Amino acid sequence: MTGKQEQGTPHDHLVEQGIQKIRWAEMHQRLLQRLREQFSETKPFTGLTICICLHVEPKTAVLCSVLQAGGAKVVITGSPGTTKNDVAAALKHDGVIVYGQQEDDSTRHQEHIRQVLSHDPHLLLDNGADLVANDSPLKLIMENEHGVGPTIVEGFMRETNLLVQSRSFVVFGYGSVGRGIARCLRRLGGQVTVVELDPIRALEAVLDGMRVTTLEEALGIGEVFFTATGRPGVIAGDSFDHLPDGAILANAGHFSWEIDIAELRQRATAMERLREWVEIFTLKDGRRITLLAQGEMLNLAGGGGNPIETMDLGLALQAQSLAYLVAHHRDLPPGPQPVPAEINATIARWMVEHLSRRVPLEARQN
Incomplete structure (x- = not known):
């Protein structure tokens, strides 16, 4: 990511701040650096418009610049609450068309989606719809379990400044994200209960040493509740009647719909914000429910x-998958396409080389 360094106005400062954050991310994104070199030579996206719905933050900004290097016109919108305004400003400065800001609500977000689609995209990259690469085993293992899980726990510790050890946590969902959260909490000394409808995943949770129970029972024993199912209305309706006083709610899913926030606000007689991302709702019976982020x-x-x-x-x-679709779309049947095994293998090999700081695997095999 490159950009002119401007000074003078508050907007210029925002641009420069975003550029600095993107540069730091780019320094450590060796795989995307490698793809930029390839795409700069092969130009797989020349003349194509790629429209993206993905969190607008430093790491995804580097992806945008890589796609630009491959010849694409890039249009992006983020998700409500997660867009980094300085990064959005820096992307605009570098020629990316950006819709959205951190303050957007769901209504405004839908407007931005329509604006993005008005650019008549040739390719769509929609992370929330899980269409591009969500089922790749690499993404499930490294990004979802070892990425999202620990950073959700870190977010809880940072925003609340509370102790994990001996505290009772409930994790809804034992997919790759929920599993990462639960295992991280348990390693730190938390008491972890899992609510999981799929019997195979529930068995996995039991074998991992977690307590597995029903939603109804979990509401009565937990102190902190993490939703990680990807489904709406996990905590909704009568669930609010059974939460203990002082319960803390947090979401790890892509959208905020896992917790019925509108109903929580409707049930509350008062709300106060004690920290930037900490809201406390007082219910009619005097119980206080804390909502994070x-x-x-x-x-x-x-x-x-x-x-x-x-x-x-x-x-x-995702970048490699887009390039693959461009090159092979005429040969592919309609419908979702799994990430090809050769792409999974190539990306895995590159990451092993980077993380192990060893000579390339090909050299060791010769």
Whole structure:
């Protein structure tokens, strides 16, 4: 990512601040650097418009610049609550068309989606719809479990300044994200209960040493509740009647709909904000419920999100998948396409080389 360094106005300062954050991320995104070199030569996206719905933050900004290097016109919008305004300003400065800011609500977000689609995209990269690379085993392992999980826990500790050890946590969902959260909490000494409807995942949670129970029972024993299912209305309706006084709610899913925030606000007789991302709702019976990051993704809304290296892998997968679609779309049947095994293998090999700081695997095999 490059950009002219401007000074003088508050907007110029915002641009420069965003550029600095992007440069730091770019320094550690070795896979995307490698793809930029390739795309700069091959220009796989020449004449194409790529429209993106993805969190607008430093790491994804590097992806935008890589796609630009490949010849693409890039249009992006983020998610409510997670857009970094300085990064958005820096992207605009570098020629990316950006819709959205951190203050947007869901209505405004829908308007931005329509604006993005008005650019008549040739390719769509929609992270929230999980269409590009979400089922890649690499993304599930490195980004979701080892990236999202620990940073959600870090976000809880940062925003609340509370102790994990001996505290009772409930994790809704034991997919790759929920598993990462639960395992991280347990390693830190937390008491972890899991609510999982899928019997195979529930068994995995039990074998990992977690307590597995129903939603109804979990509401009565937990102190902190993390939603990580990807489904709306996990904590909603009568669930609010059974939460204990002092309960803390946090979301790790892509959208805030896992917690019915509108109903929580409707049930409350008072709300106060004691820290930037901490809201306390007082209910009619006097119980107080704490909501973190307005129900948005805790690790991104209140922090820097996943570690740079984990996002480097996930974003590289997405960039390579887009290039693959351009090159092979005439040969592919309609419908979702799994990430090809050769792309998974290549990206995994590059990441092993980077993380192990060893000679390339090909050299060791010769």
